[in-house]
Amino acid sequence: MTPGVPELGAASLVVGLAVALVGTVAGAGISRTGAARWLYVAQRAALVQLLLVSLAVAVLEDLLITGDFSVRYVAMTSISTSPLRYKIAGLWGSLEGSILLWEWLQALFVYLVARRALALRRELSGYALAVLFVVSGVFLLMMTAVASPFARLPAPISEGRGLNPLLEVTDMLVHPLLLYTGYVGFVVPFAFAMAALLAGRLDAAWLTVTRRWTVTAWLFLSAGIVYGGWWSYRTLGWGGYWAWDPVENASFMPWLMGTAFVHSVMVQERRPLLKIWNLTLVTLTFALTIFGTFLTRSGVIASVHAFAGGAIGPFLLAYLAVILLTSLGLLVWRWDRLGERAELDAVLSRESVFLVNNVLLVAFCVTVFIGTIFPLLSEAVTGVKVSVGTPYFDWVSAPIVLVTLCLMGIGPLVPWRHGSWTVLGRLLGGSALAALVAGLATWGLGRAAAVDHLSLGLVATGYVVPYFVVAVVLGEFWRATRGRSRVGGIGPGRAFLGLLRQNHRRYGGLIVHLGVVLAAIGIATSSAGKIEREATLERGATLDLGRYRLTFTGLSATEERTHLLVRAGIDVTDRGRPAGRLEPGQRIYPGSPSPFASVALRYGLGHDLYLILGAFDREGRWVTIRAQVHPMIAWIWLGGAVVILGGLIALGPRLRPADFAAAAVAPAVITGGSDAS
Numbered sequence: 160m161t162p163g164v165p166e167l168g169a170a171s172l173v174v175g176l177a178v179a180l181v182g183t184v185a186g187a188g189i190s191r192t193g194a195a196r197w198l199y200v201a202q203r204a205a206l207v208q209l210l211l212v213s214l215a216v217a218v219l220e221d222l223l224i225t226g227d228f229s230v231r232y233v234a235m236t237s238i239s240t241s242p243l244r245y246k247i248a249g250l251w252g253s254l255e256g257s258i259l260l261w262e263w264l265q266a267l268f269v270y271l272v273a274r275r276a277l278a279l280r281r282e283l284s285g286y287a288l289a290v291l292f293v294v295s296g297v298f299l300l301m302m303t304a305v306a307s308p309f310a311r312l313p314a315p316i317s318e319g320r321g322l323n324p325l326l327e328v329t330d331m332l333v334h335p336l337l338l339y340t341g342y343v344g345f346v347v348p349f350a351f352a353m354a355a356l357l358a359g360r361l362d363a364a365w366l367t368v369t370r371r372w373t374v375t376a377w378l379f380l381s382a383g384i385v386y387g388g389w390w391s392y393r394t395l396g397w398g399g400y401w402a403w404d405p406v407e408n409a410s411f412m413p414w415l416m417g418t419a420f421v422h423s424v425m426v427q428e429r430r431p432l433l434k435i436w437n438l439t440l441v442t443l444t445f446a447l448t449i450f451g452t453f454l455t456r457s458g459v460i461a462s463v464h465a466f467a468g469g470a471i472g473p474f475l476l477a478y479l480a481v482i483l484l485t486s487l488g489l490l491v492w493r494w495d496r497l498g499e500r501a502e503l504d505a506v507l508s509r510e511s512v513f514l515v516n517n518v519l520l521v522a523f524c525v526t527v528f529i530g531t532i533f534p535l536l537s538e539a540v541t542g543v544k545v546s547v548g549t550p551y552f553d554w555v556s557a558p559i560v561l562v563t564l565c566l567m568g569i570g571p572l573v574p575w576r577h578g579s580w581t582v583l584g585r586l587l588g589g590s591a592l593a594a595l596v597a598g599l600a601t602w603g604l605g606r607a608a609a610v611d612h613l614s615l616g617l618v619a620t621g622y623v624v625p626y627f628v629v630a631v632v633l634g635e636f637w638r639a640t641r642g643r644s645r646v647g648g649i650g651p652g653r654a655f656l657g658l659l660r661q662n663h664r665r666y667g668g669l670i671v672h673l674g675v676v677l678a679a680i681g682i683a684t685s686s687a688g689k690i691e692r693e694a695t696l697e698r699g700a701t702l703d704l705g706r707y708r709l710t711f712t713g714l715s716a717t718e719e720r721t722h723l724l725v726r727a728g729i730d731v732t733d734r735g736r737p738a739g740r741l742e743p744g745q746r747i748y749p750g751s752p753s754p755f756a757s758v759a760l761r762y763g764l765g766h767d768l769y770l771i772l773g774a775f776d777r778e779g780r781w782v783t784i785r786a787q788v789h790p791m792i793a794w795i796w797l798g799g800a801v802v803i804l805g806g807l808i809a810l811g812p813r814l815r816p817a818d819f820a821a822a823a824v825a826p827a828v829i830t831g832g833s834d835a836s
Contacts, residue, residue: 165230165309168218172303175211175266178204179296182269186292189276189285190358198276201288205266205273208295212266216250216259219308223249229315232256232308238321240720245322248331251339252322254471255308260335261452262298264343269295272347280364286354287347294346297478306471321721324748324755330390338383338410342448344376345417349445352438356489361434361496366424371810373424373441377417378806384410385799396756396771398691398787400795403552408531409451412524416444419520422513429575432510434497435490436517442486447524449479454531507578512570519563526555561624564679567672568628571635571665590630597630598623622683625676632673636666659808667809671802678798684791693773693785704786707768708732714779715742723747724757727772727782731761743772743784764797766790 182204188197219232223246228234236249236256251260269291276284302308322331348369355365387410388400401407420440426433453475490497505511530547537545572586601622636655644654659666694702696711703709712728726744730737744757761768766788773783 164218165222165227165311168215168222169303169307169309171211171214171218172299172307172309175208175215176296176299176303178208178211179292179299182208182292183289183296186285186287186289189288190282190354191285193281197285198281201285201292202273202276204292205270205288208292209263209266209270212259212263212299215308216263219256219259220247220250222309223247226319228317228319229311230308231310231312234312234316234319236322237319238721239318241321241327242720244329244332245327248326248335249322251335252326252331255302255306255310257335257339258298258302258306258471259308261339261343262295262302264339265291265295265298265346268343268347272350280360280368282358283351283354283360283365283368286357287350290350290353291346294350301471301474305474324722324746324751325394327721328390328394330386330394334383334386334390337379337386341376341378341380341383342410342413342451344372344379345413345441345445345448347372347376348420348441352441353486353489356438356493359493359496361493362431363424363428366428366437370424373417373421374806374810377414377421378803378810380410380414380417381799381806382803384414385796385802389796392792393758393760394756396758398689398769398771398785398789400792403530403547403549405531406451406455408527409447409454412527412531413444413447413451415520415524415527416440416447419517419524420444423517426510426513430510433514438486438490438497440517440521442482446479446482446486449475449482453479505577507573507580507583509570509573509575509578512566512573516563516566516570519559519566523556523559523563526559527552530555560679564624564628564676567675568624568631571631571669571672587631590627590634593630594623594627597626622680625679625683628672628676632669632676635669639666663811664809667805667807667811670805670808672805674798674801674803674805676798677801678795681791681794681796681798684794685789688790689787691785691787693783695774695781695783697781698779702784702786704768705788706734707738707786707788708735709770709784709786711782711784712740714775714782719746721748725754725772725775726757727775727784729759729770729784731768741768741770743770745772745775762793764791764793767792 182201185197185201185204188194189201222230222233223237224243226233226237226239226246228237232253232255233249236253237246241249249256251257269288272284272291273288276288321327348365351365351369355361387407391402392398392400420437423433423437423440427437453472530551533547534545537543568590569583569587572583636658639658640651640654643649643657644651647654647657649657690705692702692704696702696709698711698713701708701710708731710730710732712730715726715728717724717726724744724746726742729741729743731739731741739761741759741761743759745754746757747754756771759770769787769789771785771787773785775782
């Protein structure tokens with residue numbers, strides 16, 4: 160390793176901090192004077208900052224790949240025997256490197272906004288660039304003064320510790336990148352919201368400028384959450400995909416607030432309503448991304464997702480306080496210009512539906528926030544550790560989700576400004592009847608299949624409401640496609656694609672709703688119909704689980720590069736017919752006190768067969784197997800893919816038919832590699 164390379168990375172961050180200060184001044188100069196020279200300086204500062212941070216990233220990746228264990232971060236996250244892909248993923252595998260990745264994405268977004276500054280409203284783009292440079296400077300300051308990824312150890316060591324074994328999966332190359340891009344992406348609408356307050360331009364201009372940024376950030380965050388559930392399901396070996404872990408909640412809360420914002424902006428784009436509400440929503444969305452960063456990196460929680468703590472916790476907490484106080488101060492300063500003189504024209508209107516939807520999403524976010532921080536507050540005040548378990552979150556979320564789903568079905572059929580209850584009832588009658596019939600059919604099929612937990616009450620709540628939304632969405636597409644086909648004299652396929660091209664926001668949003676419903680059906684079915692058995696099997700013994708018979712045939716062990724992989728051979732028959740072989744296992748790492756699961760799965764659209772190796776005899780005479788059947792759990796991942804596809808369509812602009820094939824690639828990443836209207 161070339162001496163002094165870590166110092167090159169550290170120096171690039173210091174210079175990058177100075178450049179961020181220059182960019183902040185230049186951004187303010189653009190809005191205050193409108194002089195072209197300030198725009199030139201800001202654009203060059205954005206480019207130089209991106210190059211400097213990219214250099215730091217390249218240096219740290221070089222240190223990780225070549226194994227310079229004189230650098231503390233490399234010693235903590237890399238090991239010489241690790242495969243190359245895990246050495247690369249080490250960049251975001253621990254505290255300091257993840258902050259560097261965050262800052263690289265931030266610098267990239269600053270550069271992209273600066274490039275388009277001429278096409279944007281100058282009085283807004285200047286202040287927005289100033290805010291973006293400030294946020295970027297905060298993370299650069301964090302890495303230069305608090306948590307440097309290039310700090311050296313007092314004495315070099317011969318070998319590193321490597322990644323957490325739970326992170327040694329290919330998903331590590333995808334999930335954090337999706338999640339971080341979603342997190343960082345929300346800084347752009349936040350910056351333009353602050354710019355609108357600073358410039359006193361409080362119309363819908365800043366919303367129009369940032370719409371694509373907002374939806375893009377929401378899409379990445381949605382994909383990251385879905386992919387994270389998929390990763391948890393396949394890797395952690397507990398049979399679930401969401402445990403209301405504090406760090407899971409930390410990604411879910413900004414998603415809830417961002418979803419409310421995505422819907423709420425459509426009201427202000429049409430009418431001078433919800434100005435304060437929208438500014439508050441985008442501020443809280445960005446603040447919650449920083450709060451999630453604090454939870455993950457402060458050391459205040461114990462989680463498989465969390466990093467070690469240190470001085471960075473107080474730094475992030477102070478930064479969060481500055482964000483909230485500054486935003487509040489700007490709102491108070493511009494309060495006289497934020498007066499909303501327009502009122503809702505009627506109780507039954509799309510504005511009202513969006514407002515109720517917003518209140519529900521924010522209430523959901525608040526309850527998750529309370530459940531997340533309550534154990535921390537309790538321990539701080541009383542010194543006693545308490546936990547808020549899954550029952551609390553399930554009890555709170557179920558009614559909110561059901562009402563929100565109902566609004567997803569009603570909202571698209573309600574006109575702006577004023578609707579008719581009679582017309583709405585006529586439009587919803589067929590969909591409600593279809594949903595009721597489908598729900599009763601589901602209950603009958605479930606009882607015939609002896610699904611004990613599939614009660615009529617569960618069907619009425621967990622299935623009829625989603626079926627209702629599906630009926631409404633499909634009915635909307637059918638009516639619009641039929642009308643376009645008749646008027647234009649074209650086939651249904653061309654008429655359907657024409658709908659998506661002509662009104663991509665509306666119909667892309669409906670596809671998003673359809674994806675949410677598919678995921679909801681998957682959640683309800685996999686929760687209600689899950690069956691599980693655990694047994695200790697001698698060689699040749701069998702375990703019956705529903706339609707499956709599992710036979711233990713023997714034990715094998717393979718020496719991998721970083722661990723020993725022990726696998727149990729399980730022959731599977733499905734209703735008496737051979738259905739292949741599964742090999743659940745355990746990964747045993749040197750120096751680790753306990754092994755890590757290697758799950759074996761048989762995937763299916765109707766259900767998954769899920770096997771976990773619990774314990775084994777070293778001579779291979781017996782094993783303990785935990786077997787589970789998860790009905791329709793694949794619909795969760797399918798629903799996530801449909802959400803992403805709908806979001807891509809909603810982003811627009813007008814799409815050609817050939818574009819849809821390319822758009823389908825992104826959802827395939829979720830289903831194959833493995834939360835817009």
